[in-house]
Amino acid sequence: xxxxxxxxxxxxxxxxxxxxxxxxxxxxxxxxxxxxxxxxxxxxxxxxxxxxxxxxxxxxxxxxxxxxxxxxxxxxxxxxxxxxxxxxxxxxxxxxxxxxxxxxxxxxxxxxxxxxxxxxxxxxxxxxxxxxxxxxxxxxxxxxxxxxxxxxxxxxxxxxxxxxxxxxxxxxxxxxxxxxxxxxxxxxxxxxxxxxxxxxxxxxxxxxxxxxxxxxxxxxxxxxxxxxxxxxxxxxxxxxxxxxxxxxxxxxxxxxxxxxxxxxxxxxxxxxxxxxxxxxxxxxxxxxxxxxxxxxxxxxxxxxxxxxxxxxxxxxxxxxxxxxxxxxxxxxxxxxxxxx
Amino acid sequence: xxxxxxxxxxxxxxxxxxxxxxxxxxxxxxxxxxxxxxxxxxxxxxxxxxxxxxxxxxxxxxxxxxxxxxxxxxxxxxxxxxxxxxxxxxxxxxxxxxxxxxxxxxxxxxxxxxxxxxxxxxxxxxxxxxxxxxxxxxxxxxxxxxxxxxxxxxxxxxxxxxxxxxxxxxxxxxxxxxxxxxxxxxxxxxxxxxxxxxxxxxxxxxxxxxxxxxxxxxxxxxxxxxxxxxxxxxxxxxxxxxxxxxxxxxxxxxxxxxxxxxxxxxxxxxxxxxxxxxxxxxxxxxxxxxxxxxxxxxxxxxxxxxxxxxxxxxxxxxxxxxxxxxxxxxxxxxxxxxxx
Numbered sequence: 001x002x003x004x005x006x007x008x009x010x011x012x013x014x015x016x017x018x019x020x021x022x023x024x025x026x027x028x029x030x031x032x033x034x035x036x037x038x039x040x041x042x043x044x045x046x047x048x049x050x051x052x053x054x055x056x057x058x059x060x061x062x063x064x065x066x067x068x069x070x071x072x073x074x075x076x077x078x079x080x081x082x083x084x085x086x087x088x089x090x091x092x093x094x095x096x097x098x099x100x101x102x103x104x105x106x107x108x109x110x111x112x113x114x115x116x117x118x119x120x121x122x123x124x125x126x127x128x129x130x131x132x133x134x135x136x137x138x139x140x141x142x143x144x145x146x147x148x149x150x151x152x153x154x155x156x157x158x159x160x161x162x163x164x165x166x167x168x169x170x171x172x173x174x175x176x177x178x179x180x181x182x183x184x185x186x187x188x189x190x191x192x193x194x195x196x197x198x199x200x201x202x203x204x205x206x207x208x209x210x211x212x213x214x215x216x217x218x219x220x221x222x223x224x225x226x227x228x229x230x231x232x233x234x235x236x237x238x239x240x241x242x243x244x245x246x247x248x249x250x251x252x253x254x255x256x257x258x259x260x261x262x263x264x265x266x267x268x269x270x271x272x273x274x275x276x277x278x279x280x281x282x283x284x285x286x287x288x289x290x291x292x293x294x295x296x297x298x299x300x301x302x303x304x305x306x307x308x309x310x311x312x313x314x315x316x317x318x319x320x321x322x323x324x325x326x327x328x329x330x331x332x333x334x335x336x337x338x339x340x
Numbered sequence: 341x342x343x344x345x346x347x348x349x350x351x352x353x354x355x356x357x358x359x360x361x362x363x364x365x366x367x368x369x370x371x372x373x374x375x376x377x378x379x380x381x382x383x384x385x386x387x388x389x390x391x392x393x394x395x396x397x398x399x400x401x402x403x404x405x406x407x408x409x410x411x412x413x414x415x416x417x418x419x420x421x422x423x424x425x426x427x428x429x430x431x432x433x434x435x436x437x438x439x440x441x442x443x444x445x446x447x448x449x450x451x452x453x454x455x456x457x458x459x460x461x462x463x464x465x466x467x468x469x470x471x472x473x474x475x476x477x478x479x480x481x482x483x484x485x486x487x488x489x490x491x492x493x494x495x496x497x498x499x500x501x502x503x504x505x506x507x508x509x510x511x512x513x514x515x516x517x518x519x520x521x522x523x524x525x526x527x528x529x530x531x532x533x534x535x536x537x538x539x540x541x542x543x544x545x546x547x548x549x550x551x552x553x554x555x556x557x558x559x560x561x562x563x564x565x566x567x568x569x570x571x572x573x574x575x576x577x578x579x580x581x582x583x584x585x586x587x588x589x590x591x592x593x594x595x596x597x598x599x600x601x602x603x604x605x606x607x608x609x610x611x612x613x614x615x616x617x618x619x620x621x622x623x624x625x626x627x628x629x630x631x632x633x634x635x636x637x638x639x640x641x642x643x644x645x646x647x648x649x650x651x652x653x654x655x656x657x658x659x660x661x662x663x664x665x666x667x668x669x670x671x672x673x674x675x676x677x678x679x680x
Contacts, residue, residue, distance in 0.1 A: 053606070053610075058606060226605075227601070227602075227603070227605055230605075231601075245605070245608040245609055246609075247609075248605065248606065248609065251605070251606070257603060258603075259603045259605065259606075260601065260603075261567070261571075261600065261601010261602055261603045262567075262601050262602040262603075262605065263567070263597060263598075263599045263600075263601045263602075265566075265567055265570075265585070265588065265591070265599065265602065266393070266398060266588065266591070266599075267617075268585040268615065268616070268617030269585055269586075269587075269588065269617040269618070269619060270393070270617075270619075271617070272616070272617055272618060272619060272622065273616070273617055274614065274615070274616040274617075275608065275614070275615045275616070276608070276612075276613070276614040276615070277607075277608030277609040277610075277611070277612055277613055277614075278609070278612060279609060279610075279612060282612065
């Protein structure tokens with residue numbers, strides 16, 4: 001086998017929306033494995049909005065990347081060599097290895113064996129990976145959604161949002177409304193079984209449109225967008241309402257201190273609201289059980305999945321940049337190597 | 341007995357900080373009681389910052405008062421007449437009767453019999469009333485404070501804040517820091533047993549001073565002030581930190597939309613923060629048990645109480661206005677009638 005590999009590294013920390021100049025492709029030599037390390041060949045990478053928070057300094061769950069470091073991201077790989085008793089050559093795995101043709105897993109951190117091939121392998125870094133698990137634990141652990149409640153999901157055509165809305169329906173929500181941009185995305189939201197889709201590009205008064213879509217208001221806001229969206233929805237939340245801070249894609253490219261602020265905070269007391277953020281790795285111990293339940297919902301057709309496919313490491317920067325320009329539509333998966 | 345009584349009513353809804361012109365004293369006739377009604381003679385009234393939210397339109401847990409309606413507030417009363425089997429003539433009660441020399445309790449709503457006279461009667465609308473219960477349930481139900489955690493309390497010289505800090509110490513908090521304005525208030529905060537008091541008037545960089553007062557940060561922010569304070573503290577919260585939205589005294593007089601915004605929301609994901617508001621009447625079923633426990637802490641000296649006393653219904657507007665000018669210091673109690 002070859003002992004060199006290519007990877008995408010940080011070339012220059014961006015100040016706003018990342019550009020092609022943010023990234024650089026490098027050739028690197030692959031090391032000999034130490035104890036507990038595993039070498040994987042990447043089959044699929046994903047473009048994750050959360051990666052943005054590591055490209056420049058700011059509040060994040062992890063420190064910012066240095067110039068020259070591999071860009072963060074999830075991938076599906078095949079184990080080529082293993083010095084780790086938990087993984088064998090030929091195993092298919094999902095891991096947080098970054099944008100690279102090969103990954104050396106250090107022995108600790110997130111790497112999960114994919115238990116079966118009944119579903120597309122890419123799902124393990126999509127609907128059964130971080131986006132899907134974020135939807136699952138955001139609704140179950142954070143929002144503690146109850147049957148009969150009303151749910152609003154923002155960025156509802158995206159992989160977290162579309163999954164969240166479908167899980168909410170499966171949990172017995174009385175009404176699930178999704179916000180998305182443009183007729184095509186709204187059509188997909190409706191097709192995914194949401195009770196209503198609101199096009200934020202078509203409705204100049206978004207708050208009024210959201211109220212019309214659920215005249216009794218909302219018990220849960222599952223938000224993937226950020227402050228301006230949350231602030232507009234707060235007045236529509238019912239007593240005891242919960243805001244799940246799942247993502248802040250509209251705010252990631254805004255420097256700290258310049259983000260739009262939450263001003264409708266009087267409702268936190270008046271309506272007894274609760275707002276809570278999550279990083280899904282806190283729920284790692286529950287992934288297997290959740291993946292089994294959610295996998296069954298996918299196999300039964302209750303949860304539909306939409307992916308956008310790209311090919312080759314060279315496609316990664318554009319696939320990622322498109323997450324912040326409204327171009328993304330479903331989970332963005334980049335095929336980097338052939339399936340075994 | 342007299343069949344007329346005086347009360348303070350809304351004369352003109354204020355646009356900013358209330359003034360004397362906001363209020364008017366009226367003489368009213370007392371009605372004959374209908375079934376389940378109770379007539380009380382007021383001994384003590386309290387000046388409550390939460391009353392501000394009912395003086396003009398905006399997000400509140402209750403609709404705004406109309407011009408001519410009695411100003412909302414809590415009082416201690418003696419039952420003069422009763423058409424309600426739960427209350428007898430001579431009972432001492434705490435109720436939400438408003439700023440009035442006599443109150444006709446309608447038969448439903450908040451009216452609680454005061455079970456003993458071992459503590460000053462005014463405590464039942466102070467440390468054992470809404471402010472104290474807000475502190476209690478804010479820490480126990482909302483923050484779910486655990487022993488060993490670090491707590492920051494704002495407006496710490498006030499009746500909610502001072503009680504919250506002392507309850508936190510009694511619950512085994514490792515460090516309890518209070519924010520107050522001026523040396524005299526900070527001296528009282530220290531005397532109340534807080535580990536440190538930070539004077540926001542003396543420290544131009546409040547965030548740095550708060551970090552110095554607890555170098556490991558804070559697990560719980562018990563906030564009585566509002567958005568600007570919360571936004572400054574968010575970066576100091578530890579992973580899993582909780583913000584109790586107890587009061588927003590700095591924001592009550594700002595029209596909706598003009599409040600300072602919360603901008604440091606990236607930390608909600610990065611630090612897995614939770615922010616939740618409370619209206620203590622949701623915890624009414626737990627008042628008796630909490631009052632018994634907290635009463636014991638007061639009798640033992642573990643919780644100290646500070647009151648400011650005023651006399652006569654005429655003193656109510658100034659006592660209330662002072663809550664928003666930084667003049668208040670401890671619970672503001674207005675004696676309206678003599679104790680039996």
